[in-house]
Amino acid sequence: xxxxxxxxxxxxxAGFFVQSDFLNAQTxxxxxxxLVGGYGGYSYQVYNPKGLNDYVNSFNALYKDSxxxxxxxxxxxxxxxxxxxxxxxxxxxxxxxxxxxxxxLIEKNSTDIISSNGKSTVIxxxxxxxWGVGIDLGTSISGALSWKVIDAAVLFNYATFTNTLNxxxxxxxxxxxxxxxxxxxxxxxxxxxxxVIDQYISIEGTAxxxxxxxxxxxxxxxxxxxxxxxxxxxxxxxxxxxxxxAVVQLNIGFPL
Numbered sequence: 045x046x047x048x049x050x051x052x053x054x055x056x057x058a059g060f061f062v063q064s065d066f067l068n069a070q071t072x073x074x075x076x077x078x079l080v081g082g083y084g085g086y087s088y089q090v091y092n093p094k095g096l097n098d099y100v101n102s103f104n105a106l107y108k109d110s111x112x113x114x115x116x117x118x119x120x121x122x123x124x125x126x127x128x129x130x131x132x133x134x135x136x137x138x139x140x141x142x143x144x145x146x147x148x149l150i151e152k153n154s155t156d157i158i159s160s161n162g163k164s165t166v167i168x169x170x171x172x173x174x175w176g177v178g179i180d181l182g183t184s185i186s187g188a189l190s191w192k193v194i195d196a197a198v199l200f201n202y203a204t205f206t207n208t209l210n211x212x213x214x215x216x217x218x219x220x221x222x223x224x225x226x227x228x229x230x231x232x233x234x235x236x237x238x239x240v241i242d243q244y245i246s247i248e249g250t251a252x253x254x255x256x257x258x259x260x261x262x263x264x265x266x267x268x269x270x271x272x273x274x275x276x277x278x279x280x281x282x283x284x285x286x287x288x289x290a291v292v293q294l295n296i297g298f299p300l
Contacts, residue, residue, distance in 0.1 A: 085293025094284040102272035112156040121149035162212035221261035229256025254286035
């Protein structure tokens with residue numbers, strides 16, 4: 045319900061500005077039809093993987109007497125975002141941007157199990173991938189600095205959990221789990237844009253909150269990720285909720 049509401053709000057806001065200004069033949073500040081361009085940068089995401097951290101805690105409890113150190117909990121992923129500013133225009137002092145992007149985030153923790161047979165390394169890795177479409181609405185503060193009053197996007201989320209065991213000798217076991225289909229979410233934030241070369245190159249920073257969740261995870265053979273290392277019960281709430289997110293990116297625009 046929240047995701048449906050966010051989609052509706054994005055459509056209404058974009059439609060309002062398009063109708064009120066395009067139909068009245070307003071003048072744009074970035075060439076006669078605005079700007080189109082691409083961007084890329086660093087992304088940071090806080091999230092709450094309740095089901096996964098319960099699984100990690102069960103692993104630590106089961107092997108507590110054999111671990112070189114406890115396997116760390118998950119909840120902070122880092123990576124990159126690349127995208128396209130489909131349209132950016134200055135409308136009556138407000139900067140309206142419609143955009144699409146792809147984001148890839150990763151978090152990895154590892155530890156060693158010490159036994160009479162030698163040392164085995166366990167690596168848990170979470171990969172978060174999402175596609176997003178959205179808008180942002182800002183206003184100029186000075187000649188070089190603009191404030192993004194609101195930055196909002198709808199997200200299509202995918203996750204992969206990889207369990208790797210490197211045993212003594214040449215043996216390596218890798219098991220991957222994925223969510224069966226994408227889950228919808230959304231992100232809302234605010235930020236600033238600093239012009240490096242007016243209208244063409246800028247640095248953008250955004251901070252906000254992302255809402256998303258992923259329930260069950262399955263391997264390619266249909267095996268479900270379990271709630272604990274020693275359980276046969278399927279895990280629920282692999283990721284129960286999102287959290288704070290931040291993006292720093294470089295924009296390159298071309299006038300239309």
